[in-house]
Amino acid sequence: DVKVTQSSRYLVKRTGEKVFLECVQDMDHENMFWYRQDPGLGLRLIYFSYDVKMKEKGDIPEGYSVSREKKERFSLILESASTNQTSMYLCASSTYWGRQNEKLFFGSGTQLSVL
């Protein structure tokens, strides 16, 4: 089974801190994604990456950056954390697909609280 591992389940940070959220997948997937989940809003795409050192902005990239130095690892960076970034962050991965094979594998999430 595919495993997507997020390094922390809960994280508490202070406003202005630089925050790193780490995600590792063990299935050699090309594609990796960062979503945030907020009540009543579903999940929203922050950034994604199709390959090592490649990154693309999603729907809500402001205040975030990402790093993909190795294929299995995709990091989300909050340069200067703010309270409105308090949220559940979900990492996902997938292999390159056609319409018949679309499937994302999600990690369990990191609940980030910014105080």
Added chain:
Amino acid sequence: AQSVTQLDSHVSVSEGTPVLLRCNYSSSYSPSLFWYVQHPNKGLQLLLKYTSAATLVKGINGFEAEFKKSETSFHLTKPSAHMSDAAEYFCVVTRGYGKLTFGQGTILTVHP
């Protein structure tokens, strides 16, 4: 642009009764649609997917969904609810290459 709207934020049913979770979609071309489930403190799990093959799609745990182009709907159903079905359900449309657009979510409560 692709979008989905889940018509109910909360649905409450009794164990053993049918479940209906409603989803309407908007897409400029033939969409690929999914239902995902999230149990408390667990990751998202794919329930089923529609990718332009059969319009009635069967998923895991007895769930199924019917794609109705004329109604732009993709409602999720189950004939008989079980306590373990209590979770949050998301209707999802893909924009391709893993870029998913999620609905707002429907929280399903199952009463004994």
